[in-house]
Amino acid sequence: MSTSLEALAADAYPRMVATLIRVTGDWTLAEDCAQEALAAAVQRWPQEGEPGNPGAWLMTVARNRAIDTLRRASVERRKLAEAAALALTGTDEVVGEIAGEGEVVDDRLRLVFTCCHPALALESRVALTLRTICGVPAADIARAFLVTEPTMTRRLTRAKRKIADAGIPYRVPAGPALAERLPGVLAVLYLLFTQGYNADGRPAFAEEAIRLARLLRRLMPGQGEVSALLALFLLQHSRRAARQDTEGNLLPLDRQDRSRWDTVAIAEGLEALAEAERDSPYALQARIAACHAVAPSVPGTDWAEIARCYDALAGIQSAPVVELNRAVAHGYAYGPGAGLALLGRAREGGALDGHPLALAAEADLTARQGDRDRAAALFRQAATAAHTESERRALLDRAAETARQEWGS
CATH class of the missing domain: 1.10.150 (DNA polymerase; domain 1)
Structure with a gap:
């Protein structure tokens, strides 16, 4: 073709x-x-x-x-x-x-809401959105969900049969029902984007999420959370080309070539962010991404604003990953001791025990406090728990580099 x-x-x-x-x-x-x-x-x-x-x-x-x-x-x-x-x-x-x-253009909007109906399981909603709205082959969807193509085909068939048997209406809800259903649609797009933006994800999925978010914004003008979600996607995706080196190893923000960031996507993202409600969940995440996108370097980033956004986000949706990122932001804004204190409180419930990102965050903050020997050990522990090969390699590289710095001191 x-x-x-x-x-x-x-x-x-x-x-x-x-x-x-x-x-x-x-x-x-x-x-x-x-x-x-x-x-x-x-x-x-x-x-x-x-x-x-x-x-x-x-x-x-x-x-x-x-x-x-x-x-x-x-x-x-x-x-x-x-x-x-x-x-x-x-x-x-x-x-x-x-x-x-x-x-x-209303038919496409009806189709989005039908695919994302809450009567369907979340995984089915994402798969049906990929297949029907994005035209992604069932084999590609199956690979993303780590199942065989026949299994995914059966899941798609069951989802469509459920829509027919349950009489799920092919329409966009109106009035209060729209406000109730829209977050579910946006959650599906968010999961779709994440599926593609992850280190070992499929970039086409992230691109499809961006395309659908653009479509929703055009078909539903005035919906601030739609604009916020699109802004978040664009600002995050603008860094994709610089996130890995030529060998496929993940690069942290301070080692990315910022000249490779997509300035057109950043401009579109900032324009969409201007339409978003200031402190809604997706808007706060988009504002954090915007701070990174416009900064000349990691030291030049407005970490105090990022910390404020995470404080507000934690007040809306307190979740382990939010608390983890909040600790990192405070560590850069107010010093590694402040970050480690917040990280310790975030771990009290046990949800972050053994989590590779939590271990990596502790390692980074510990290294910045000066204890590089312990930091290197924490990076190695994080690598053992890593979910993907690219993450594992990146963490082992950080461990080796941190150990060399300790030896050199």
Whole structure:
């Protein structure tokens, strides 16, 4: 598939699926017809040339495939009625939907909320979002969730069947229900982004989360948490190219080449952050990311502002990882002793016992206090508990470097 067709497919696939689901009510039929339309483009466009309106061409092919399928099932009167309704939508509305003309975009928003319905398990919501809205192959989703492709296919099938059997409405909730459901949608996007941004994650997943967040922001103007989430994604993802060296080893902030940070993404992220509520959970995380993004160096970072943001975030959602990051921020803002004191309190519940990031944070703060021998041992202990190979290598490198500094002193 050519680069231009890949880009069009990424945008056209969810549009086609969303429109066909609305009209036919048949999730599998919608996906099959959208995929057949893309396959037809791959086969025909190299010989016939790309049509003047490629999006409308794809929608027309997908619609005709659906009509043919429904007509073959003409023993059911309801299916015939659906075929007639679908034929009627072969007008400017469907063309506008796929071509991006006007404001006929509600189907995609309906699809996002349907995939993220709270009746589905969180893992199913993420997988269904990847497959239906992002068009990610089931095999790739299976690898991300560490299961076989047949297992993931069955999970997707069960999720779609549950939507049908439970009569989950294909719509965006209104009024108070929207405020109740939106956090669940954003949580799915956040998990999707994290799945792609992790050290050994799949970057395409993070990029899809950014694309969906942009879509939600465009379709739901005025929703501050949507803008905040997009800002967080962009500001974090702007550093991706600099997070690893040529051998794939993780680089901490103080060793990243900041000239490789994506300044366009940073600018877009800051613009989105300006629309966010100041102290909402995603906005606070985005403000922390913004402090890093605009700083010339780690010493030049506004650590006092980052510490303030973590203080506010801990007041909203006290969680071990928040308390851990809060301790690190205080350690840089007010000295390693302050950070170690907070880290000790965060460990009192036992949730951070043996956690590699907690051990690494203690090691860094301990090294900055001057006890490099103990710090090196803590880095080695953190490496033993690391979840990924890249994290393990990075922690062992820090241990070796810290030990050399101790020997040199």
